[in-house]
Amino acid sequence: MNAPRHPAAITVRGLRKAFGATSVLRGVDLDVAPGTVTALLGPNGAGKTTTVHILSTLVAPDGGDVTVAGCDLRADPDGVRAAIGLTGQFSAVDGLLTGEDNLLLMGRLRHLGKAERARRAAALLERFDLVDAARRPAVTYSGGMRRRLDLAMTLVGEPAVIFLDEPTTGLDPRSRRAMWDQVRELVADGVTILLTTQYLEEADQLADQVAVLDDGRIVAAGSPDELKRLVPGGHIRLRLPDAVAFAGATAALPDARPDDAALTLEVHGGTGARDLRAVLDRLDRAAVEVDALTVHTPDLDDVFLALTGAPTRPAEHEEGPR
Amino acid sequence: MSASHAMADAVTMVRRNLVHVRYYPTVPLFVAGIPVLFLLLFVYVLGGTLGAGLGGGRADYVEYIVPGVLMFAIAGGAQGAAISVATDLAEGIVARFRSMAISRGAVLTGHVVGNLLQSLAALVLVVAVALAVGFRPQGSPLRWLAAFGVLALLALALMWLAVAMGTAARNVESASNLPAFLMLLPFLGSGFVPAESMSGPLRWFAEVQPFTHAIETIRALLLDLPLGGVALAATLAWSVALAVGGYVWARRIYERRSVR
Incomplete structure (x- = not known):
């Protein structure tokens, strides 16, 4: 500012x-x-x-x-x-x-x-x-x-x-x-x-x-x-079509948090265009097909949880697919 | 806040109150209609018997009852003012007015003067109906003018009292209930039957309460009867006291009443 x-x-x-x-x-x-x-x-x-x-x-x-x-x-x-x-x-x-x-x-x-x-x-x-x-x-x-x-x-x-x-x-x-x-x-x-x-x-x-x-x-x-930068919780979420792709993606993105049952990965950290391109480039190089990609940016709940230790609303909603 | 702006703001608010009538005419119809209905009811249903009780007939009763009905109409108009101010305060528009650089009393003055004009119109209608059913007042034009002046002053006094009640009321329902007792006072005085005909404590109350003084004053002016100095002085005194007291009370609550 x-x-x-x-x-x-x-x-x-x-x-x-x-x-x-x-x-x-x-x-x-x-x-x-x-x-x-x-x-x-x-x-x-x-x-x-x-x-x-x-x-x-x-x-x-x-x-x-x-x-x-x-x-x-x-x-x-x-x-x-x-x-x-x-x-x-x-x-x-x-x-x-x-x-x-x-x-x-x-x-x-x-x-x-x-x-x-x-x-x-x-x-x-x-x-x-x-x-x-x-x-x-x-x-x-x-x-x-x-x-x-x-x-x-x-x-x-x-x-x-x-x-x-x-x-x-x-x-x-x-x-x-x-x-x-x-x-x-x-x-x-x-x-x-x-x-x-x-x-x-x-x-x-x-x-x-x-x-x-x-x-x-x-x-x-x-x-x-x-x-929003004060608040943790921003991540890119990937959903993979099958176990083979899931294994490939997990190998390409070793820092991501995998969820084996849902076949999803959460890449925590930046959610800007540059971060998004970096993730997609690594998946491209590993020839991994992605089913869906969503960007989760911190919302009011995250802000409040971080700043005051109390959520404002029980429901959480993610940003739609980009 | 200059005086000319304060005047302009008050005129704007009076105009607003009167424009409301165009879109929401039930309150003025009620204010004028109920007294007319009571006049007809008392003259044609009860008038023969009550007139005989006064030592005459239905025609004599018409002469007797008109001042009481006029006071009844004023009290009804005051109730309308309490409702209109309480309805207004329940809306967000008053918060907007309070955040604007306008004269602080303008909103309340608008309700008082707007409803006063409606009440005076109702009085004219009641008198017209009374003339149609045989009211033949003997007073000179000067006395008529004096009667109208006293009624207008009384209306202004009750209006400020009722607007203060409407401002103090927590909701529109209680705003319409608070001044309702005013409409009873002509009955508990010399409006419809002489106070002397009542029983014990009620008779005492009917003789001393302010509406009786007002009704006697108006009756004397309209019918060319001897004017009681005490009644006139009492009427003027309590009118001024109520108008000033109601104004101060209403302004204080309006300033204090926090927005939602």
Whole structure:
């Protein structure tokens, strides 16, 4: 990761928050450079949403210093509010208003003139593929449409910093990819984004920086690749068609872990293109035919197991065949 | 936050509350429909007997009952406000409002003023139906205007109280239950029968409770009866007290109420 060249868009130092006797944040430090995406990754209950709620002025912190877009959170909350946009985990649209009226409402609350309100609403309806549904009440929208309207409403004020709290939770794969594209477009426009997610893949796809939050503390931070390198568990898995090929492959790859019963081999270590080519070259030279090859990269479970000693989910899934 | 922005935000929220009516008209129908139904029920079903009890007939009972029905309508409108604010707070949209640089009181003011306008419309409808069934008030236009002013002030007071209750309520169901007792108060006062006709402790309660003072004040203004100074002073005093108290209470809970 490059050191930020500009003053940070978000600076968090020693952020603490407790709800009653339960300490939710125990001293969070975080820097987000302007025009970048930072993913706050963590299991349920790690404090992700509380962090976003504090940074977006919804909840007062117990301690720590926070500046967002150059405004101090305590001294100038309205300055922070004027610079940010929030799309929360729960749909923040007015279901009784039409999609268009929701956008116009945001324009009014941002104190835009009538022509400018109409212009931005029309452009956002177009951009988020909501033109056909513009005159229907938002209660009639599908989950994906509501989420798109939600983000569109956040963008009416053209915020410099956007908080996205689990923006793709509950979305189907197509809507998820559309949301990712929207996030990339925003970053290309120079917007700073802090998003929370439970999915490593999402962080991997979008984030310049990933901060892993566990039990109220940042336990690791870095680029997605840096984070994955902290974690053992990456391997190339080969399945052989028969015992002859299995024996040939075992001889060609003496460091691999063989499984005689399943006729599979696990080559631990790097999983990059170079590593993959090296393995295939050695098999080629030994004239071994491979039935199937899968690359297993560390996932959130591996990251959490390594960083916190506790898995987040019972189920494990591998990457598909490459 | 400049004053003009605060005003603009409040107007925006009032507009939003009124647009809701277009898509979800059951609450205003309920607010206006129930008092009209009660008016017709009491006049045509019970009016003959109750009017005789007052020493007259059904026509005299129409004159007697209208102020009570108007108070009943205001109480119903307040309940509608409690429901609308609680419904709103259950949605994520309020979290969005709280994260925006808008006047902090605008959301609640929108509910109060929006529901107040609906309540005043309901009052006009109730009076229209009352005129149709034979209500012939004797008061001068000035007295009519004064009656309308007192009703509007009362409505504003109950609205802020109910919005505070709706903000404090944990869910929409309890928000609709909390202010329901307000709708009983016209019955436990001089709204439908004179307080003197009630028994023991109930009579004492009916004579001192604020709704009775309000109903007597409105009755005197509409029917051109002598205006009781104590009743008018009490009505104005508790209206202002409830409006201010409800406003302070609602704002405090709204600020404190953590998002989900």
